[in-house]
Amino acid sequence: MNKKGFTLVELLVSFAILMIMASTYNYLFIIGKTRTEAALELSRATYLIQSEMERLHALPFASLAAMPASAFAAGKGQIRIAPITPDLLSLQLTLNYSPTSSSIKLHTLRSSN
Amino acid sequence: MKKGFTLIELLVALTILSLFLSSFFYLFGNQVRATKKLTRAITRHQATLAVLNRMRCDIKAAKKTLPASSSSRLCLQIENDTIEYFFSGGEVKRKKNGHTAPLSSVGEISALSFSYAGNLVEAKINNQGLTLSLRNQE
Numbered sequence: 001m002n003k004k005g006f007t008l009v010e011l012l013v014s015f016a017i018l019m020i021m022a023s024t025y026n027y028l029f030i031i032g033k034t035r036t037e038a039a040l041e042l043s044r045a046t047y048l049i050q051s052e053m054e055r056l057h058a059l060p061f062a063s064l065a066a067m068p069a070s071a072f073a074a075g076k077g078q079i080r081i082a083p084i085t086p087d088l089l090s091l092q093l094t095l096n097y098s099p100t101s102s103s104i105k106l107h108t109l110r111s112s113n
Numbered sequence: 114m115k116k117g118f119t120l121i122e123l124l125v126a127l128t129i130l131s132l133f134l135s136s137f138f139y140l141f142g143n144q145v146r147a148t149k150k151l152t153r154a155i156t157r158h159q160a161t162l163a164v165l166n167r168m169r170c171d172i173k174a175a176k177k178t179l180p181a182s183s184s185s186r187l188c189l190q191i192e193n194d195t196i197e198y199f200f201s202g203g204e205v206k207r208k209k210n211g212h213t214a215p216l217s218s219v220g221e222i223s224a225l226s227f228s229y230a231g232n233l234v235e236a237k238i239n240n241q242g243l244t245l246s247l248r249n250q251e
Contacts, residue, residue: 005117011126015133022137029144036151040158044241047165051235051244058233058246 038100045097048073049106052093061112064089087112160221161238164205167216168236171196172245178234187227187234198236200225205238 006014052072056064056079070079077095084090093106118126171189179188179195187198197208203219228235235244 008118008122008126011122012129015126015129019133026137026140026144029148033144033147033151036155040151040155043158043162047162047241047243051242054244054246055233058231 038102041097041099042102042104045095045104048097049077049093049095049104052077052079052095053091053106053108056091056093057110061089061110064091064110084109157221157239158241160217161241164216164222164225164238165236165241165243167207168198169243169245171198172234172236172247175247177247178229182227182229184226184228187236198225198227 059067064081065083067079067081069081071077072079072093073095076097077093080092080094082090082092089110091108091110094103095105096103168187171191174191175189175196176192177190179190181188181197185199189196189198194210199206199208200222203222204215205217205222205225206213206215208214222238224237224239226237228237232247233244234247235242
């Protein structure tokens with residue numbers, strides 16, 4: 001048989017391939033958006049945790065040393081303070097943030113003078 | 114012997130193609146809208162960070178907040194300079210010794226407020242806050 005054009009089946013197969021390629025493109029778009037949103041949230045969380053550290057920094061050493069483990073940012077953040085030596089404290093902040101339920105940690109030391 | 118498509122085949126193929134294309138453009142349109150929304154959010158966020166970082170430098174260098182400070186205005190004394198931050202005409206403005214300069218463009222920042230506790234200053238912009246302490250207090 002002498003064929004001179006496409007058959008319907010060939011045409012449909014080519015559409016299917018096109019569709020798969022287009023859906024990949026769409027998928028990349030969605031990934032890009034998700035990652036950008038995550039970066040935005042990380043940046044916000046960084047400022048939030050920095051603020052909390054700054055608040056702790058303004059407290060006198062004695063009240064920091066006596067501070068129990070507590071929460072900030074509506075329970076999403078945790079403060080843990082542990083003595084290393086009598087005049088040195090380890091300050092550790094953890095903050096969980098949406099939408100990817102990631103967490104960010106900030107760790108620093110504070111001496112008594 | 115076949116010589117190409119029949120009219121029916123062509124119509125079927127075009128119908129399928131148009132169904133596919135309409136769903137594709139629908140999704141594509143959604144993505145474009147979502148991207149635009151996200152871009153706006155990021156632009157606002159960047160403007161917020163730019164102002165907060167500028168304030169960070171000033172607040173850390175400041176000896177004290179001046180009594181003229183309020184929830185809408187931050188007045189700092191740095192060395193012999195007086196620096197004020199306030200929001201007017203849709204822009205965050207920084208005034209140094211009588212000279213005013215805008216730190217943001219109209220539309221980027223919608224609200225600016227300050228609160229004070231001891232030597233801590235909390236600056237809040239577009240619902241995002243940054244607390245900073247005055248380091249050089251006498």
